């Protein structure tokens with residue numbers, strides 16, 4: 001079974017349905033009597049709602065009902081919450097303004113939902129929505145985070161004076177200040193991390209079904225963590241008690257973080273179904289997605305990095321302002337704090353670090369985790385600073401990094417994290433070799449002869465993945481624990497069902513999870529089914545984000561497999577009259593070691609269920625559950641190198657080569673891991689070259705369609721050179737670190753370092769559009 | 782209301798719809814063929830690509846009534862007798878898909894591209910001709926590989942048949 005087990009490039013089990021059009025996504029669902037929901041959304045970024053008149057809309061063809069926030073409030077549906085409590089450095093809790101699923105008194109960003117129309121067809125619902133008359137009194141707006149903190153800025157939530165949500169710090173300010181005062185050299189940089197739209201190709205959708213006979217709700221939705229959706233909607237939003245609510249996330253067309261959160265539409269479609277007595281389906285169009293999916297990034301930072309005379313980093317000071325948009329989304333507060341500032345040591349041994357983070361409200365869409373969540377922001381800041389420092393110090397960027405690498409593990413950083421294992425030099429060497437770093441000067445000279453500017457840039461990233469352990473995140477303010485659950489059900493005929501709380505929205509769990517089981521039990525991959533995404537089938541789970549499915553989710557499966565194997569061995573030993581400790585499982589058989597006695601796997605399974613002949617006192621059946629809570633985060637790391645050519649006439653950047661050398665620990669399916677890296681790099685390159693969310697000063701979204709928001713297309717990207725240096729992770733039984741976010745974390749700084757190297761001007765912000773690059777290149781002359 | 786009659790995946794079908802209904806919605810909602818997806822509202826993403834009378838079209842850009850009388854192939858009509866089409870097989874072999882949402886449109890575009898170029902495809906051409914299809918998951922690397930591999934397979938296959 002080695003060909004299907006751990007480490008094999010197995011083609012994906014799930015592909016057939018996707019390739020033949022048989023995938024089942026939320027918008028594909030049709031249930032009897034189903035109607036269409038369409039939202040009336042605010043056209044203003046900030047306004048008081050004086051009145052809502054739906055009398056005409058209600059009489060229009062096909063319209064079943066029009067519901068607004070007052071009715072929602074009257075029915076006791078709760079406000080949306082942020083589930084991670086952060087305290088300011090003065091000890092006060094973060095200031096959470098009310099986020100009503102349908103706005104009642106005030107709208108705070110363009111797209112804020114005000115009412116929902118339910119009608120027979122989407123067209124009729126849309127027509128009627130146009131006829132809902134909302135009388136707004138416009139209020140002044142603020143868009144940029146820095147402006148939101150200025151005296152006299154428009155006040156967005158009464159709870160948060162000066163729009164400040166929290167003023168948080170980590171590390172030792174005095175030590176960092178002292179290092180800067182004593183330094184031989186201090187590099188100072190201003191860093192902007194541009195706001196992005198996640199843009200999963202499947203727009204968000206939700207289908208709320210209320211069954212009056214059973215007094216029970218079902219919610220089909222595009223979610224990365226259906227159990228959390230159920231928990232939050234039960235415990236906080238008062239939609240239905242947990243036992244009366246089933247959440248199903250069927251095939252989900254990409255998430256990248258944007259489908260972790262519980263959005264107003266899920267709550268409203270369920271509630272509207274009960275109000276109207278019909279199932280209500282809503283599917284975002286792309287413009288709605290741009291307006292209302294939580295955005296990512298949007299940090300502005302000031303950085304000071306202190307070096308001694310030997311170019312060793314002796315201190316780092318960071319001051320960041322993070323824009324959280326109009327409301328605090330479910331995980332928004334942990335992104336610019338514990339997922340960001342705790343990574344500011346990067347791969348480097350830095351004795352003193354201090355970071356101050358202020359988060360603010362603005363009249364823009366909520367900002368939350370997007371691929372990497374905090375870690376891309378930390379890496380971008382650090383790796384742009386390292387590059388700048390190398391230039392200022394006149395040393396090779398590779399050597400500056402090498403000199404400062406952490407080499408002894410475990411390593412306690414001054415900002416909480418304890419790195420368990422790694423070999424940063426191995427990745428650096430592999431990347432430099434693959435990129436032919438030493439041959440660059442000749443290539444640059446050759447490009448110059450053609451009138452082109454060539455540049456090379458690297459970035460050495462680290463991230464904290466496998467989000468857990470529960471006790472640690474709890475002590476940092478998380479509202480939930482971050483363990484994972486699994487159940488391994490061996491059927492009487494020996495086929496296996498694995499129920500997992502992880503959720504796949506493109507990562508290929510149906511294949512990799514099955515590979516793990518195939519490797520352990522020696523049964524063919526086709527006889528193993530992976531069940532996920534349905535709260536009625538899987539008892540509990542914490543979903544997929546932060547590259548936690550392998551390290552946490554599969555570790556839970558491994559724990560359940562331990563129990564299944566132990567019981568199967570007991571049964572086999574009993575049947576073959578052997579000692580339990582002599583039984584081995586190999587190639588789908590249970591064998592007595594050193595003899596020719598064997599039992600096929602299916603016979604042991606059958607024996608467990610027929611139960612005619614089991615060891616005395618043993619319960620029949622072969623089905624085990626495990627919850628797994630890891631002992632630490634995992635720390636994937638790597639080195640990315642990008643080489644570009646900039647046309648000085650046009651400012652156009654062409655990526656000549658892109659090299660990624662990653663350390664993900666043990667790998668289940670290299671093909672799938674490579675795919676994850678490709679996708680991540682594409683998103684990182686998108687951020688660096690093309691993508692950016694832009695609002696005008698009134699809060700109108702200027703990038704609300706694919707005509708205005710530049711998504712990376714095939715011709716914008718190169719083929720990638722990828723390699724792995726795998727130091728197993730000591731913090732989970734499988735040695736897995738996680739690979740989903742690496743590409744998006746490592747690539748923006750590598751690319752920006754390459755472009756700035758090419759044009760010889762460091763003053764460039766993402767996205768490095770031709771116009772910006774051209775202007776920066778001109779400024780160097 | 783308008784009456785629409787067309788041939789879809791070789792089968793004659795008809796249905797009533799609002800005049801403003803787009804072909805993609807007709808295919809998805811009236812025919813229940815949900816493999817054709819909707820990913821945008823500005824004809825940019827290509828998740829809705831189908832073949833109409835031998836030309837690949839974005840079915841979000843055509844009214845169902847405009848398509849009346851034509852012959853349409855959707856992703857559901859590509860595999861024959863339970864066998865994946867060579868393009869589908871190549872996407873699977875080269876891991877040219879992750880979440881699968883862009884995949885039907887990608888595959889339909891690739892089939893059209895390979896047919897039009899009669900075997901003369903290189904990486905640059907594939908990348909350029911994928912301009913109407915967005916994938917957020919794969920970074921295109923493996924999609925490009927899959928298209929080139931299917932092209933070689935189909936071209937080689939055609940040559941063999943001709944010999």
Ligand code: FES
Pocket residue numbers: 818819820821822823824825826827828829830839840841842
């Ligand atoms: S849905 Fe047709 S191009 Fe996007």
Ligand code: FES
Pocket residue numbers: 201253254506877878879880881882883884915916917918919
């Ligand atoms: S596979 Fe997810 S969008 Fe292409």
